[in-house]
Amino acid sequence: MDRYMSGVQLARLLAIDPGAKPYYRTLAETVRSLILDGRLPVRVRVPAERHLAEALGVSRTTVTSAYDRLREQGYLESRQGAGSWTALPDAGSLGAENPWIAAEDDGMMPLHCAAPSASRTLPAAIAAAGESYPRYTLGMGYDPVGIAPLRQAIADRYCERGLATRPEQIFVTAGAQHGLHLLAMALLSPGDPFLIESPTYPHAIDVARERGARIVPVGIPDDGWHLDLLTCAMRQSAARLAYVIPDFHNPTGHLMDDATRAGLVGAARRYDTTLIVDETWSELDIDEVPRTSPLAAFDTDGRVISLGSASKLWWGGLRIGWIRAGSAMVRRLATLRAFVDIASSLFEQLVVARLFEDIEETRAERRRGLGASRTALVTALAEHMPDWDFTVPKGGGSLWVRLPEPSGSLLAEAAACQGVRLAPGTWFGVDGTLEGRLRLPFTQSLQVVTEAVARIAEARIRGPYGTRHAPPLTPAL
Template structure:
């Protein structure tokens, strides 16, 4: 285990921001801290600042902070030990909220599926397949096993990194059977049972599964409102993490895009912590409001500390099951050996198809940009019309919108919505148990008319759901 994690008074005051003018003041303070816990910006088990420190940072009396802590303790959001301090917690009844919902639930005919963030193949796909099939005979005289991937595809991937401002050699690329296998390979190579690993909250659920199966200890940093690089750096240092997994490009599920300065800051934080940074770039090519993607995070790294994961699933097609890892040459060689007991090598034909698609990636990106913009805008307009009390930031790219509900009822709503003919994934599946109950992930990959119909069904489900809220204070604050 790493050392005890804590948040300082100044840091918590910055996370809270301006408090509402509610009276008494301690209720507004308690509500603000509870919101930070529920939406994941304050991880569970984090030691809160001493009452005197927080009072000084907020410019209020110690009695006010004491009363707020007392209320949170009574509601189960803070646990304390005499003389040791206070830690963030959750009421016992909420610890496994949403756990019964599974992404494998069988949809009935006519159900609109908002559980999957994936497009059909692009219009040029058939031509890419035809060209790849014509090229395939050149490879059939050999065994067909290339543990690091076909040189042709590795060259295409390396060239794309160079186009984005990151010079890359083909020998620094390992082709995998999808981005998920890429992450699993890295987990097995870099993580031992009991190692602390930092992840975002919320984050990609299968990434959490791989870490839990490996026996890693999860340290989390909240990103529902974007990245706080100071908090991230402090978390890495306090937990002693040697590995951090981040999704800076249209983050799944929030859709946030990390800026260049923050990318440089997190690379510096990993260097200071003597840790490795694994960056998932699955959505990097899917910008909507800007023609060019953000520079890769690894372009801010001069020492091989950043390992990048890419995938053909989102920009090209999920059925290809082709991913890749960009890393140092020694690590690439190590990963090639590690993957051999799993599947020996990725399939040849799918690699050739992906290489053909890379030759015309700008055509694909332009097509995706039009599709995603139309569907995103239809979703945004429908939400603002039918569910105006829901809060969200319009994403600049990617495939997902992260909607905040007025009350923490996401798991209940997901079950009710399924009965209304729409499948949607609740927030708790993207984070630690019991938090993010006030969020839903809504992909915008379906045509605009289906997006509008899905929101109509969601609105009906939300209006008709029988939701039990234990007290008025547990409602989330109004949107600003």
Template sequence: MLPDRGLSGPHLARLLGSWRSSGPAYLALARAVRLLVLDGRLPLRTRLPGERELAEALGVSRTTATAAYAALRDEGFLASRRGSGSWTRLPADVGVAADVAPYAEDVIDLSCAACAAPEGALHAALVAASAELPRHLPGPGYDAAGLPTLRAAIAGHLTGRGLPTSPEQVLVTAGALHAFTLLLRVLAGPGDRVVTEHPTYPAALDAVRAMGARPVPVSMLPGGWDLDMLEATMRQAAPRLVYVIPDHQNPTGLTMPVGDRERIVALARASRTPLIVDETIAGLHLDGGTPPPPVATFDPDGETAITVGSMSKTFWAGMRIGWIRANPALVRRLAAARAALDICSPVLEQLVAVSLLAEADDVLVRQRAGARSRRDAFLAALSVHLPEWRIDPPAGGLSLWAELDAPRSTALAAVADRFGLRLAAGPRFGVDGAFERYVRLPFSLPEPVLEDAALRLAVAWRAVSESAPVSAEPPAALVV
């Protein structure tokens, strides 16, 4: 398969950083490029610069660059064709993490990043919604755009976050994934390209593929977004949509700086590409201070920046209420197209959402405090049991993106089951088997459970690292 986009010599040199090490230079260069591919920082099907261009950018001989490319081709990390150059790929034996089978009830599930319902608040909201429900019973209960009272409540919630919004700009959905699927149905189609971050939310990749569209990944940098690569990809791949998670990126937990928010809207506007902004985790900033303004503040009419939100991560995943914020014309198109999916959202759940949003400030303060405490406890336990793993504390969200000291994430996920853990391996968050050096670790469970999980992870990782036989049952001391 031919490459999706190209990379200049200076850009690849920046990604490589301090790549030199002991031994032959060509082997060190090949090793550094291989690591970029395995980590997902260098997307697959990316055309690399020519040997002469790379040699000039790195200050090495052309012979070194040629030998490095040859080594990468021999290992299966590079493909070449006369007239098309060389582009990144993965060897045939590097696979995508397999689906996980059902687990026993006593397994610690670290595959799901979602909070428990806020204590007391959901019960009170349910009581209020039940009292309000009789007023809606005489009607049919169908409203494709959502109850007017909930659209107004969502508009008020977004306005309170610094994004002035009218109810006409809001469409109520059955969660953020439903919102994204509906946008794909209306704005994209089979064969279209959809640019995503890399890594990103796995269900979003699944939704793109289910539509027959093709995800085009743009790698995240260690500290944020590679907007130069995004600009080049938008220019070369001509995508139909761009999908980003600026607050707080799933799975890395990174938060997009204000300047990058303004620039990404400008890039999307200049190329006339709709920008879908997933704010599902926007309320969970954990380190204090004033969070950055919503991306759509740089496009308040919603002509380019289309915001997707949800109550699943910040309130409770069991309540499937989400929304789309866009210009009113697109909202009407989406409402008309919705009938082929689910017609409308349940009235009672919408009324519960109205009550919860009225108390959103107080509820989110408590949710953030709980998430912050769990994050810190999990980090402390992991630093004791797995000090060799690299984990940067996330500024927000519900999960850690842990860098392993060997590319064996899929093996770890397979072995962890035997120690009573359910994990989502790193490749689940990427395209074509990337991120074998990473694993996502949610911190949404109670602190004692997370501390137990850290110990089980350490035992499972030792089994994987040492390639030792693993018993079918977890050690007695680890049984829940």
């Protein structure tokens, strides 16, 4: 029998200030908050618009507008003649309110994004790539696995990090996300259990859902990974594929130690799990940290596949990434790629190959810049939000904040009204979890970070909706 909530019951849960403006928006966001924290369960039929309007003492049009807003955001599902039920949107379908798809020049402070500005070494690399580019016009202009100079540079970097690697083991992609999609095409079938960390990189959840996989989340406590939790999840779920971020984890900033890395690979070997290891942040240590080996250094039977990217170290506009795997997997990925995009941009590959020559200079630059912005962010939070709880990471690009208030989504909306886009914890969790969390990047300048925190503090004072509306968002391209 369907569960149902009457208008009087829902009105009692809502407890909305009659003076809230606009009322329909407050109503929609309060219902959304009830759903996210579990007080209003999923798949419960909500009262008809007329009945809720009577219980609240407002017009039916107000309730209709609120319900429409909830449907757009994915928190209500309706069927003609049958009513409406509470729901949770897919993590990959965050709707028109999703700041990820905001226009680049909409005037908002982009604290939803952890991508840093371009490194100082980029212009010289672009110039060098321009000089060598004409030589490549004598050939067909693309290579599905990537151009030789870049594959060699990536392989050499792995060797410098203590992992012997041949260029034949490198497959160049259009970014780490593109690489993850290709690996999912190759290794993940509908219904397969797919182990991921919680929280995790949001697009890993997107990939799992797109492939129809069964997501197996493993929580990461505040002190980092617990090997027994990972091991038990592998054994109990029989997951044949897992996605992990051991290097300055996004969003927590944790760095996995070598003992845990060795134990994780050993467990994967015992339970026949292939590990996809995202190393996007691996070069971005800020403080002195113990030297760790790439996870693949503990691999003895080819079950660890590594993902890397140029976007965080050098610039987000460089859509170049790479996969380190066995040569057989590289050939398989090249075949799959023929159905997608054939090859990565030749010019950008030349740029990244040149950038590898000055990688230590860029790492030092990032260490200085990210370190200063991290200090500015921590200082500003201590001044404006002393009740927020977080651990300062030794690298990476963001703080993972535990909020005293229950709704990061409501705070994100309030901050948008003050001109700041935020990434609430729900983006990084499965099925609406992590609502009480917020990811705050320190990849922006000191001035932006400091001003953004002041505006967030103002948003908390003004309440859930601020005094002005955020500019409209544009569809993702």
